Amino acid sequence: MSSKIITPLKYLFQTIFILLVVLSGILPAHAQFIPEAPSEEQEQAEPQVRQDSLGRRSPRGSISGFLTAVADRNYERASRYFNFSGTAVDAENGDELAEMLEELLNQRGQILPYSWISEEASGRTDDNLEPNLEKVGTVTIEGETVDLLMEDVKDTEGEALWLFSSATVESIASVSTVEESAIAVERVLPKFLQDNEWGGVPVGQWLVALFLAAFAYLISWSIVSLIVLLIPKIWRKAQQEPTSGVIKAFALPVELYAAVLLFVYLTRETGMSIILRQRLSGITVIIGFVAFLILLWRLTEFIGTFSKRRMSSRGNISGVSVVLFLKRAAKIAIVIFGIIAILGTFGVDVTTGIAALGIGGLALALGAQKTIENFVGSVTLITDQPIRVGDFCKVGDTLGTVEKVGMRSTRIRTLDRTVVTIPNGEFSSSKIENYAHRDRFWYHPILGLRYETTPDQIRFLLVELRAVLYKHPKVASDSARVRFIKLNSDSIDLEVFSYILASNYDEFLEVQEDLLLRMMDIVNESGTGFAFPSQTLYFAKDHGLSTEKSRSAEEKVRHWKEKGEMPLPKFDPQKIKEIEDTLDYPPEGSCYRKDTGTGKIPGL
Template sequence: MIIRKNSFKAIPSPLGCLQVPFRAFSVLCALVFFLTLAAPAANAQLWPTDTASQGSNGPKWPADSLDRRTPRGTVVGFIKAVASENYGRASRYLSLERKLQGKPKGAERALALQRLLDQRGTMVPYSRISNSPNGDLDDNLGPNLERVGIATVNGETFDLILERTEAPEGGPLWLFSSQTVQQIPVITEQEALVPLTDRVLPTFLKKNRWGGVPVGHWLVMLALATLAYLLAWIITFGLRAGIRTFWHKARTDPTSGIIKAFELPFRLYLAVWLLVVSSRAVGISIIVRQRFSELNVIVGQVALILLLWRLIDFITGFSERRLTRIGNASGLSAVLFLRRGLKIALMCFGIIAVLSTIGFDVTTGLAALGIGGIALALGAQKTVENFVGSVTLIADQPVRVGDFCKVGDTVGTVEQIGMRSTRIRTLNRTIVTIPNGEFSSLRIENFAHRDRFWFHPILALRYETTPEQIRFLLVELRTILYSHPSVDPDPARVRFIEMGSHSLNIEIFAYVHAKDFSEFLEIQEDLYLRMMDIVTASGTGFAFPSQTLYMARDSGTSQEKTQATEEQVRQWRDNGELQLPNFSEERINALKNSIPYPTSAPNPPRNGTGKSSRSKK
């Protein structure tokens, strides 16, 4: 057998191997001992069955002195009666003829049922028996029957059934059914088999009784619990070693982590199963086994909670290592927070389940927790809002740690995304902290993930620039964009877009390929300098807001051109060709495509009819 270093350093003896896990089990043994010290009267208080008052709106019946209003009350009452060796009282929990209840023959039936349960029977744990006057309506047995255990007679196994009857004073009364009672064999003292426990116990442990049972039965039960755990540990240790020997993948993550998570819960479940089987096999009294049955249920619940706890640790630990490797600090924060939250929720549910199993009424507590939770939620609205915002940021990932972005009016680099807030280092080197609830609702512009940079200057030229100079600039500026290796030619355009209030404006639109903003600034600087050279070479210059005052003598208007214009308008009016207020459809169709475009030369002047002299020729 191969044992890894990180398993156990040495195995000098079985008890030495169990030193660490046995500490956990010692706590369980202490709990067992504490529960076994409880008196039967205290046990009755854990399962209140007084159903005289069934709520303000439900039916009301007088209280039953034997607590037989519910199936659980009947079973608890019967066990208490036989524990106190009051078999006349115990017979009143059986469906017998009225004249036999409390009489010797009825007591014999009650004693026979106890012996049957001691040797060849078992009962359902108290917490699994219905505590409602109506019983369990979902057990497929009908509304008046309840299964509370099993027993074996002559090799045949049958169910122990409670039957709901009507009490003389009204209300339900649950009793062991007549069919169940008829199947109970009456065993005399001479016919009764002596259990193995009674055969091996010394006389003083059998004579001294506690709770209606020899003290030796309690001690044997504790010894069986210890042995069951030791045997379960040996079995799980052997299974783990065998799996690692024959399946090499079980030694590496994540398989080893999953096996480790299941190991201790499986050991606890196996120990409980071994305890139940062995205690029945050696003939431990049903009174002792019923007291331990609740502990078995609790250990099962603890094992389940422990399994979920370990799976949470495994899954979050595995995710934590992966996120650490890729440097995802925000995801790591979310994993740590979720792990704490899940563990707290798991502990709350575990405590509620254990208290419910013990017998405490957790309904009132849950209602109080619900009201308290609502009050807490109202008081912690902002906290919940920030948590939801952080989950949104982590899931959607509009920004990551290290991204340069603009959030609202804040521009800077994201330094940390926490569970409550996000920190941004601004250009002034200050830290701005934004709550995640507000952060997720703001407009976020992320500059870190753009594929290209927009190059969009507008060149403002002097008004003295001639049309020919503008044509020269359009050609040369486009040449620069098309020929530069860092400029994407699609789209790359240069257009004369506006005659502004103090300048003639040329728009340049293009995208630049760069790995980061610093490289883009270098390329932009190169383009600006080349364009300045082109503007200088064209003979014009850049405009700036100004006013020009021309000191010249006003020559007035031209009389010849004024007369020619007036004559042209008169002719249009006389010929019916004055296209005002609107051009006619025929005139529009005649003018379509009459201007040659594109052209490398200025358009020829138009004649008085609106057509060019070239078209006339």
């Protein structure tokens, strides 16, 4: 037998086994799924509320008490759940009315699952009904769907007493007979399977319920498998990740949920007993909820695996750690949420447990505050990625290369070759300066000249220094400028501003060195010199500044003035284009200089 056939059969047998186990628990003690009236111990536990012997203090208690009486064929007791006041119905015919309601529920009628019906004395306040009304189900009367309503009529002591409303009683009483053809199951079951009962329900109906459960799952599996098979053929994208993974994640949950819906529909359409359907309603709700939990689990598994694969392909090891942690945390949350919801479906009061979990979680969060802070910081670093392994950066006062970004901390190798470990919580909240992604380097020296420098010499320097920046192939000409900015206490200051086109710090240092040497040559050529931050004493043997060079610089400036070509306060754009990238770089005599004179460094 092929694996494609074995797989659905396996789930089919699992479904039947679960139903058998549940039913085995139901049959000996059906009160597990239909709560009985409160016991004396419960009355003693809550002395502030006077208990009703029939459990009619809440809508859930009243409907479960009514179905228990019907299952016991005690229609006289079942009639005590009707409100006859204000109606023309004779209370003495209450047993016939209870039997009539059972027959109406058997033929396509339904009662809400117990977990959806309020167990509070005040009923539900968010159902858009009057405060004293509660909807518990529906029945079909003469082709029209009628709501089954319960109303709080209050007893003599003013306590809540929930009964089928007078309007519901009149609607039921208006039915003369129930169509026999509506109860399809009774026409096909052998007589001995109808005569023998378990828990107030014929044995044959239990067997039919098992068959319908298996049939519903088989139909659901067939349809979903066919759809999953056809989608990739119709939609090409469904053959690739992540679409294919999402489709696979939805397959099993959709099968279960569709099977539950089909099972509920078939049991209602075939006229199965309302007692049986109501006992199985809790199971169907749980299976539907489990299908949702399986969907969340599968999506979590797929997203985690897909993200882990992407992180690994990019070499982001720390990201893989975060993904695995989040996947485990999500699965734990799904399990806890599922347990609480399922217990609530069975009627277990989980409020205390949730409160305890909340207090415990708060205590844990306070105790592990720093750990959680560091984890959140690591998630921030991985998602924002202000730094990566191998980046040269400055964090606070720490300057160095990032060696590792972990779940708790980040390690940086400093220039002194020491290792600094910074907690990620502190790291993510610090000012981070990353030097690894610069596209250019800022070159901005301040040239301090001697006070003997004449204005024409300054003009000469402004022109020639700018020309060097425009000519140099490693300087961004659109950013280049040289300005006379200040008469300092011991120097005349010229500011050089430009960006060097270098891909790393070593190359920047090479270009900066070349520019500084060329600027020193220009300052020397102008006939002036650099100022010292100290007082200068002149002796008789001091030859002072070069008169010849000073005259040469002044003559050149005079020549610019006469021709109207002085490039101040800025160069003419046409002149910039003429001289741009014309300077030899590397300089003459450098071992990197090519014979062709292109000025390009080998390999760059």
